[in-house]
Amino acid sequence: MKMTIASSLLIQELIINTDPILSTTCVYTTSSAHYIRKKMNTSDFKYLSESAASVEKNANRKGRPHNERFPFQQQHPQATTHLMMKYSQLHVPILYGPQIPRQDRDDTRERYSRALLTLFVPWRTVTDLCSANQTWEDAFKSRQHIISVHSWKIIENIQLLHECKKDRDEHLLQVIAEAQVDNDAIDP
Incomplete structure (x- = not known):
């Protein structure tokens, strides 16, 4: 990350x-x-x-x-x-850097697991998150019970945001494809 x-x-x-x-x-x-x-x-x-x-x-x-x-x-x-x-009142932290990857993509599963462990599991050293002979995905699976209910809601919202962006992009591609079909149907 x-x-x-x-x-x-x-x-x-x-x-x-x-x-x-x-x-x-x-x-x-x-x-x-x-x-x-x-x-x-x-x-x-x-x-x-x-x-x-x-x-x-x-x-x-x-x-x-x-x-x-x-x-x-x-x-x-x-x-x-x-x-x-x-703080007197809670604040929503702004995450800088690359976005947290999608949960359902195999090619970013390690990055996804590492990001969630870093943000949502209590730790003081890297070995609290992942041992030397363990993948980040295995470490996440073994430690996900530590993540609070409140944090799981945040994680679900991050995934929901990814799904909304994906649906938006698919809709945009569909609109562009329909517009091209309509343009091809017009005789010059």
């Missing part, structure tokens, strides 16, 4: 995040609920240093609640300067 520099950095930051909650969610779900804060400020440091009890105490205060913050692991290059924050 060809990725842009921005998307590969986002995935790296999602994977290296230290919070156990984020390590059990897939890349798609995490990126729809969280974003990377560009620079940590004093309120971020204060939020991270507070204990759970004081966070609960602050929950009773008036005003807009703080967005949850999640620090990166120490080995992350930006662990001391950046953090991940939770």
Whole structure:
């Protein structure tokens, strides 16, 4: 799967995040609920240093609640300067790069399986997705039970989009063929 520099950095930051909650969610779900804060400020440091009890105490205060913050692991290059924050509302991630292949094509089955595993199965290393002696298709079959019901709906919608585009293209070809037949029937 060809990725842009921005998307590969986002995935790296999602994977290296230290919070156990984020390590059990897939890349798609995490990126729809969280974003990377560009620079940590004093309120971020204060939020991270507070204990759970004081966070609960602050929950009773008036005003807009703080967005949850999640620090990166120490080995992350930006662990001391950046953090991940939770959106107030969920967002739909925009996928850059090549589209996810069709499910029903044999020639792209490996790419299809790799794309779905990468987006919809929780992972930290490639071996969490596919072992060295396994094809991506076999890995997908053995791990598809991990994919959430919500993610399956997204996958079904991706496939539906492919089918709509295919039907549109077939209809266009039919209209063009009919127009050519009509043009051939006209005597000059």
